[in-house]
Amino acid sequence: DVKVTQSSRYLVKRTGEKVFLECVQDMDHENMFWYRQDPGLGLRLIYFSYDVKMKEKGDIPEGYSVSREKKERFSLILESASTNQTSMYLCASRVLGRETQYFGPGTRLLVL
Amino acid sequence: EDQVTQSPEALRLQEGESSSLNCSYTVSGLRGLFWYRQDPGKGPEFLFTLYSAGEEKEKERLKATLTKKESxxxxxxxxxxxxxxxxxxxxxxxxxxxxxxxxxxxxxxx
Structure with a gap:
């Protein structure tokens, strides 16, 4: 069964803090993705990774970075959190060459 | 540019009242059309992938269909x-x- 987990369901941080969001999949998927989801804006891609140590910017990478040191783990880093980064963050993964993405449960981040 | 438009934005039904949700797409060389269900505060849950016009997939009370322009x-x-x-x-x-x-x-x- 498909399993994507995210390190936290809810997170509250202060402006300026460095924030780490972690995503782990146990399906040996090559591709991993980070999205944010906001009311009225839908899902927007932040970064994605084709495979270990590979990353590509998505539509809204500003203020974010990522790390993929191991195949199963894809981390999203907010270098200096700001209030406009308050959002629902969703991780997804996919087998290379297949089309369907599988999502994690999401992390709802509040930046005060 | 690829576009996907869903309608209606919101739908209220009575229990037992069948209906359909629409997804119009402008996607060059469609490789896959996906449907997900998302509960409040949770991540999207995969339902179906459709690959070509005429394809249909079912799961319990849900059935997804695909034409060349919409699902x-x-x-x-x-x-x-x-x-x-x-x-x-x-x-x-x-x-x-x-x-x-x-x-x-x-x-x-x-």
């Missing part, structure tokens, strides 16, 4: 537990990244 998610005799937001996404032949619609929020009243 429908038919809900037969819905129950309150079918209440959720339903997301549609299309993947083009030249991209790794699907284009998502904004979703349809479905509420089924008992």
């Amino acid at each position: 429908f998610l038919h809900i037969t005799a819905p129950k309150p537990e079918d209440s959720a937001t339903y997301l549609c996404a299309g993947l083009s032949g030249g991209s790794y990244i699907p284009t998502f619609g904004r979703g349809t929020s479905l509420i089924v009243h008992p």
